[in-house]
Amino acid sequence: MFIRLLSWSIIAGLALAGGLMAHRDGKWVAWNLWFQEWVSGTDQAAASVRFQVDLVDRLNYARIGAKLPVLRVDTELERWLQSEFPTMVLGDVNSITRRVQEAVPRYFRVSVCTASGPTLATLLDQFHDFCQQTGPEMTHLACAVRQSPGGLGHHALFVVGQRLEDFSPEIISKTKEEAFFSTCLHCQHPHIVRISRQQHSLGLECPQCRRTYAVVAADAAGKYRYVNEYLTGYAPPAAFSKDHSRVHELFTIWSAVHANCVYTKDPGAAKEATDSWQTSLETQRMGQGDCEDSAIFLCDWLLSRGFQARVALGRFGDMGGHAWVVVKLDDKEYLLESTEGRPDLSNPPLVTRVGSRYVPEIMFDRYSLYVRHTPGQAWKGDYWSAKVWTKVEPRTLEARIRAFSSAADGSSGSQGEASDSSVQRVARTSRPNPAVAPFMELEEIPKDASVWQMPLSLGQGNSDGAGVSGGE
Numbered sequence: 001m002f003i004r005l006l007s008w009s010i011i012a013g014l015a016l017a018g019g020l021m022a023h024r025d026g027k028w029v030a031w032n033l034w035f036q037e038w039v040s041g042t043d044q045a046a047a048s049v050r051f052q053v054d055l056v057d058r059l060n061y062a063r064i065g066a067k068l069p070v071l072r073v074d075t076e077l078e079r080w081l082q083s084e085f086p087t088m089v090l091g092d093v094n095s096i097t098r099r100v101q102e103a104v105p106r107y108f109r110v111s112v113c114t115a116s117g118p119t120l121a122t123l124l125d126q127f128h129d130f131c132q133q134t135g136p137e138m139t140h141l142a143c144a145v146r147q148s149p150g151g152l153g154h155h156a157l158f159v160v161g162q163r164l165e166d167f168s169p170e171i172i173s174k175t176k177e178e179a180f181f182s183t184c185l186h187c188q189h190p191h192i193v194r195i196s197r198q199q200h201s202l203g204l205e206c207p208q209c210r211r212t213y214a215v216v217a218a219d220a221a222g223k224y225r226y227v228n229e230y231l232t233g234y235a236p237p238a239a240f241s242k243d244h245s246r247v248h249e250l251f252t253i254w255s256a257v258h259a260n261c262v263y264t265k266d267p268g269a270a271k272e273a274t275d276s277w278q279t280s281l282e283t284q285r286m287g288q289g290d291c292e293d294s295a296i297f298l299c300d301w302l303l304s305r306g307f308q309a310r311v312a313l314g315r316f317g318d319m320g321g322h323a324w325v326v327v328k329l330d331d332k333e334y335l336l337e338s339t340e341g342r343p344d345l346s347n348p349p350l351v352t353r354v355g356s357r358y359v360p361e362i363m364f365d366r367y368s369l370y371v372r373h374t375p376g377q378a379w380k381g382d383y384w385s386a387k388v389w390t391k392v393e394p395r396t397l398e399a400r401i402r403a404f405s406s407a408a409d410g411s412s413g414s415q416g417e418a419s420d421s422s423v424q425r426v427a428r429t430s431r432p433n434p435a436v437a438p439f440m441e442l443e444e445i446p447k448d449a450s451v452w453q454m455p456l457s458l459g460q461g462n463s464d465g466a467g468v469s470g471g472e
């Protein structure tokens with residue numbers, strides 16, 4: 001009896017001391033609030049929705065006060081939080097940050113804050129400092145709430161981050177951002193692409209498989225396109241002699257391009273910003289261009305005449321970056337140096353004869369990019385083998401990136417399958433967007449343009465009087 005009395009008084013004493021300490025720490029108010037919440041039986045779901053709205057409001061009020069753009073709720077991130085948060089261990093904020101970036105890899109910067117307390121109102125106060133300090137580069141947010149076991153309190157997780165735009169040539173032309181989200185067209189690896197606007201042409205290389213899967217270049221106005229979309233369907237009005245062979249026609253076009261494009265040296269690394277790319281029509285109008293301009297001019301015209309042709313980008317000897325054209329005709333491979341053009345029918349420029357110093361890394365035609373399986377390795381001179389080259393269509397990239405996001409949303413089926421099937425569905429039906437790319441310039445050649453009589457009567461490489469002002 002005495003022992004029981006003693007233990008009851010100890011328990012009562014501890015409870016009183018605890019209550020006093022809580023009161024001194026100001027926790028009493030919180031527990032009181034919790035008690036009221038518990039007694040009134042507030043609907044938990046409605047309360048947590050109101051809590052999230054209040055939290056977002058507080059954060060955005062602070063941002064408006066600091067003249068920063070307001071943050072938007074990211075539904076993709078929120079769906080992921082809703083499914084993961086109930087079982088998440090809250091101790092290690094760094095590991096939560098890592099998990100967020102793995103789950104939604106389009107986040108460049110992520111800032112995570114957790115809070116626990118007896119009521120949602122106390123959580124709101126705990127997030128106060130965090131709400132005052134979100135960086136100017138942040139764009140989106142998401143949060144999740146759960147009750148602790150037994151319903152005696154709440155835990156909340158608040159994520160603020162910089163969500164990147166999907167990569168496309170149009171978006172880098174439009175914004176000043178330097179980081180974008182992309183997915184490799186070879187291995188599907190999602191990753192962040194960083195752009196240097198110092199360079200007018202840039203290749204997108206996958207950090208996982210180390211292969212290039214798209215190349216973009218800017219024109220003189222600073223507008224970027226995929227390099228293959230510089231082949232715009234150029235077909236100048238030209239009459240070809242009917243009794244000439246295809247090889248003769250090939251050489252005729254080659255020399256006409258050379259005669260109408262005075263070679264201007266690539267400005268080099270120091271002035272790389274001025275090395276903008278030109279379409280065939282621009283090169284024809286200006287009458288000059290560097291190696292890739294004349295290669296595009298030549299290749300585009302050859303494609304319009306039904307030749308199997310590609311622009312090759314790579315190295316020439318020790319000279320560094322260079323561009324040229326390769327053509328396959330009657331099982332023979334020709335290598336056309338577009339900055340020169342003195343065709344000799346008796347001594348054709350076959351790859352086997354002239355190609356030893358040309359080492360390609362990338363090729364393209366109107367729709368596709370061809371990437372070497374083993375970049376940087378010894379080059380054996382096969383421009384057409386599927387064993388050496390992987391073909392990718394850069395325009396399918398946007399569908400691929402979108403498909404990655406919808407697969408990551410946790411829809412049924414494995415992620416890989418979901419992504420593949422939706423991409424194939426898009427890829428089969430998609431053609432380059434006429435609003436941004438090929439074939440628009442065909443109409444820019446005036447209907448009354450004079451017709452070139454091919455071959456042009458050339459003054460031995462002299463571009464004067466070659467009759468190519470027909471487009472003006």
Ligand SMILES: [Zn+2]
Binds near residue numbers: 185206210211
């Ligand atoms: Zn890859």
